[in-house]
Amino acid sequence: MKTRTRRHGVVAGLSLSLVLFVVIPGLVVRGAAQPTPMYGAPSLSGRTLTHVATIDLPGPSGKRFDYLTIDDEGRYLFSAHLAAGLMYVIDVRDNTVVKTIADVPGIEGIAYIAEGRKVYTSNWYENKVGVVDLRQMKVVKRIPTEEKPDGIAYAAPFRKAYVSDERAKAVAVIDTRDDRVITTLHFESETGVPQYDRVARKVYVNLQDQNVLAVIDPATDTVVGRYPVAGCQGNHGMALDADRRRAFLSCERNDVLAVFNLDTHQAFAHLPMAKDADVVQFDPGLGRIYVACGSGAISVFQMDTPDQFRKVEDVPVPQKVHSLVVDVRTHRVYAPAEQESGRAVAKMLVFDATPERSGGVRSGQ
Secondary structure, rough: OOOOOOOOOOOOOOOOOOOOOEEEEOEEEEOOOOOOOOOOOOOOOOEEEEEEEEEEOOOOOOOOOOOEEEEOOOOOOEEEEEEHHHEEEOOOOOOOOEEEEEOOOOEOOOOEEEOOEEEEEEHHOOOOEHHHHHOOOEEEEEEEOOEEEEEEEEEEEHHHEEEEEEEOEEEEEEEEEOOOOEEEEOOOEEEEEEEEEEOOEEEEEOOOOEEEEEEEOOOOOOOEEEOOOOOOEEEEEEEEEEEOOOOEEEEEEOOOOEEEEEEEEEEEEEOOOOOOEEEEEEEEEOOOOEOOOOOOOOEEEEEOOOOOEEEEEEOOOOOOOOOOEOOOOOOOEEEEEEEEEOEEEEEEEEEEEEOOOOOOOEEOO
């Protein structure tokens, strides 16, 4: 994640939240906390997302979060609390925090590695990738990288992980069988979020200073293509629709979502986002794209066809919400929040995807 956050101390040894029942009209959710009424605060729901629960997190309030991911079984949500140096393991079946893992200083990226039941963490403050053994729920190894490891893409068929060393203008390639760096690819730009395309069996990485999308072949770990992203300035965040051959890039410096054709290597749609956009997520079942925007919104876009996209709405959330993740099985969206109505908190907001209702302003493709 693109960030200029200063280094903060690690806070550990914090107690877990109590488990409560949350009751919402027409819905019962087991949660680690309640969507507490926020009198005088704006609604956190929109036409496409309904706020259904809030999970209290045991880390310090007011500290920046970063990436999230969900395991392949759809059981655990892993959330990076960057400025606290903590990773939360949340059971999405009942919204409870089951473990808080410390010793991950400056954690940014997270990747679930099914083989070996482990999680990789990009630890910015020590320039290493942590290896978390999920059987022990602790860090068992550290892999040295170059400066500021950030996003991680896992290419499962090749048993390799690709880590963007953002400030080093590089991508580290890790063999996930023995947890070691086997090569590092260098570029002329800071590297943004990488993603693995399971259809083309390629890895894409944003070259965010050059507004270029680079393509890496995992079979040879060589760069096989570099394609300009027209109309985009500062392509950092990325999500893929591999089946329909589309990439969704958040262009941070001109506040647009660029839709990129992975076959023709061209950007063909540009839609306005809220300001301070960062992480992008795609829900293939609903054809929806979500962008977490630190200005206080989740920008929501709809794919009507693979060639037609539109902006649906900006769902209000607290400011400084930079990240989110979609559970593609349930269509739920999870977004960590460091503030609420101007006060410092540490919470996970939980949204249900709702059918789109008519009304509101739409933007064309």
